[in-house]
Amino acid sequence: MTRARTPTRASAVALPRLLWVPAAFAFALVASPVVGLLLRADWPRMPELLTSGAALDALRLSVVTGAISTLLCVVLGGPLAVVLARGQLPGLRVLRSVVLLPLVLPPVVGGLALLFLLGRTGLLGKRLDTWFGITIPFTTTAVVLAQTFVALPFLVVSVEGALRTAGGRYEAVAATLGARPGYAFRHVTVPLVLPGLASGSVLAFARCLGEFGATTAFAGSLQGTTRTLPLLVYLQRETDVDGAVALSLLLVAVAVVVIAVGRSRTAEGLS
Amino acid sequence: MRARVLAVAGLTLLLAGCGGGSQPAGTAPASASGSTFAESGTLTVLAAASLTEAFTALEKQFEAAHPGVDVKLNYAGSSDLAQQIVNGAPADVFAAASAATMKTVTDAGMTAGPPTVFATNVLQIATAPGNPEGIASFADLAKPDLKVVVCAPQVPCGAAAEKIEKATGVALRPVSEEADVKSTLGKVTSGDADAGLVYVTDVSSAKGTVQGVDFPEADQATTDYPIAVLEEAPQAQLAQQFVDLVTGDEGQHALKTAGFGPGT
Numbered sequence: 012m013t014r015a016r017t018p019t020r021a022s023a024v025a026l027p028r029l030l031w032v033p034a035a036f037a038f039a040l041v042a043s044p045v046v047g048l049l050l051r052a053d054w055p056r057m058p059e060l061l062t063s064g065a066a067l068d069a070l071r072l073s074v075v076t077g078a079i080s081t082l083l084c085v086v087l088g089g090p091l092a093v094v095l096a097r098g099q100l101p102g103l104r105v106l107r108s109v110v111l112l113p114l115v116l117p118p119v120v121g122g123l124a125l126l127f128l129l130g131r132t133g134l135l136g137k138r139l140d141t142w143f144g145i146t147i148p149f150t151t152t153a154v155v156l157a158q159t160f161v162a163l164p165f166l167v168v169s170v171e172g173a174l175r176t177a178g179g180r181y182e183a184v185a186a187t188l189g190a191r192p193g194y195a196f197r198h199v200t201v202p203l204v205l206p207g208l209a210s211g212s213v214l215a216f217a218r219c220l221g222e223f224g225a226t227t228a229f230a231g232s233l234q235g236t237t238r239t240l241p242l243l244v245y246l247q248r249e250t251d252v253d254g255a256v257a258l259s260l261l262l263v264a265v266a267v268v269v270i271a272v273g274r275s276r277t278a279e280g281l282s
Numbered sequence: 283m284r285a286r287v288l289a290v291a292g293l294t295l296l297l298a299g300c301g302g303g304s305q306p307a308g309t310a311p312a313s314a315s316g317s318t319f320a321e322s323g324t325l326t327v328l329a330a331a332s333l334t335e336a337f338t339a340l341e342k343q344f345e346a347a348h349p350g351v352d353v354k355l356n357y358a359g360s361s362d363l364a365q366q367i368v369n370g371a372p373a374d375v376f377a378a379a380s381a382a383t384m385k386t387v388t389d390a391g392m393t394a395g396p397p398t399v400f401a402t403n404v405l406q407i408a409t410a411p412g413n414p415e416g417i418a419s420f421a422d423l424a425k426p427d428l429k430v431v432v433c434a435p436q437v438p439c440g441a442a443a444e445k446i447e448k449a450t451g452v453a454l455r456p457v458s459e460e461a462d463v464k465s466t467l468g469k470v471t472s473g474d475a476d477a478g479l480v481y482v483t484d485v486s487s488a489k490g491t492v493q494g495v496d497f498p499e500a501d502q503a504t505t506d507y508p509i510a511v512l513e514e515a516p517q518a519q520l521a522q523q524f525v526d527l528v529t530g531d532e533g534q535h536a537l538k539t540a541g542f543g544p545g546t
Contacts, residue, residue: 132473149457231458
C-alpha cells in the first residue's frame, strides 16, 4: 500500500513561479506572529515562569485531559467514521453535517450548548443531579467533554477520508473469500485506516491542547481541576504579560512536538 | 515587532474613527448659544465594561449638549484597554475599573494629568432569585457543598474577594475562579453555581436574574474607578468636558442609578 501510493521523485513537476509569492505570504502570516512571541519572551526568567505551581498544574492537566479526550475520540469517533463512510443508512449526509458542526461552531457556543444540556439546570444535567447527585460543570470531566466535543470531527474527518480513499474493494474481496464482516473489519478495514487514525489522533490531541472557549464556558477555571494551559494564558495576561508569553511558548512547543511526531510517522510516511 | 503591533492597533482605530467622522462637517447645526465655533469631531472614550450602563446614558447627554460631537464609547476589560493605550491607541478619555490598571497608564506617561476617582464599587453576593440556599453573610459562603464562584485574584474583582477573605479570616473554597466578573455572574445566572462574588453594579445590571446579598465586610475592599484625559488626546478640550460631566452632578446621578458609590 505504502509503496504503491508514494509519488516518485520524477513525478514532481516544476511549479509555476507565481505561486511562490502568495505561498511566501501565507507562510509569513503563520510564522511571523510566532516569531513575535519568541522575540517578546523574557528568556532569562523563562525557567522561573514555566515552573510555577500554576504553570505545572496547567501543563499536567492539559496533557492528561488531552490524552483522555483523544482516546475518547478514537474509541467513539473511529466507529462513527466507519459508519459514515461505509454505512447504508438514509440520512447519513445529514448525520455527517451534524458531526462536523463543532468544526465551524465557535467553541464558546459549543461550551454553552454543553452547559444547557449538562449544566445543573440543563436538560440532562438536572436529572443527573437529582437522581445521582452528579454535577458535571467545574469538574475535570467537563474539561474532557468540552475537548472531546471540539476535537471529535478532526478524527472523524481523517478516518472517513482514509476509508473513502481506500475504497471498499478490499473488504468486498475479503467477503468473496468467505470472511465475515467482523473478521474483514479487523483484518482489512482497520489496517487500511491506521494511518488516517494516527494523523486524526494527532490533530485531535492538538485541538484538545488548544481548547479554550468551550472549556471556559462549560467547565470554569480552577487550578489543578479545570484550568488548562490556554485558560491560564488568558488569565495570566491580565497581570503578567511575560508569564502569559512564556506559557504561550510552552503551548507552541508542545504543539510543534505533537505535529512533528505525528506527521513524520503518518501523514507524510504512510497515508 | 513593536512597530507592527502599533501599526495594527492604529489601523483598527483609524477604521473606527472613519466610521464616526463620516458626518459632513457642514451639516453640524450651529450652536444655539452663539459661542465662537460649533464643536465638532469624534471623542473617543475607553471605559471599563462595568460602566456600560452609566456611560451610555452620559454619552447621550454629552452629545445633546455638544451638537456635532460624536462620542465613541469603547467598552472592554480595563486591563485590555490599558494595554491598547500603552501601545499607542489614539483615544481621549480612559475610565478604568481599578487604580492598579490606571497606574499602568500613568506610569507610561500616557495621561494628561493625575486621574480622578469618580466612582466606587463594592462586592455583593449574587445568588439565584429567592436565595434558595439562604445565604445571609460572607461566612455562609464557606459552607461545605455550596458551589461558590469568584473572580481569579489576577483581576480586580478577584483581588477584592481575596482581600475580604484575608480581612475576615473566612477561607472560601470556590469551584471556579473566573477570568472576569461577567463570567462569574454567568455561572450564577445559569444556575450552575449557588453563589458568586460580583460587583453590586453587576447584580443591578442583571435585572432580576440573580439576587444580591449585601455583606458589611464588602466595604473593606472598595474598588476605585479612576478617570483621566489622555496625554495624546486628539480632542483634549472635549475630553476634559466629558470628564467634568462624569465627575459632576449629572454624571454622579447616572452612576448612582447604576449602583456605584460616590467618588472622592
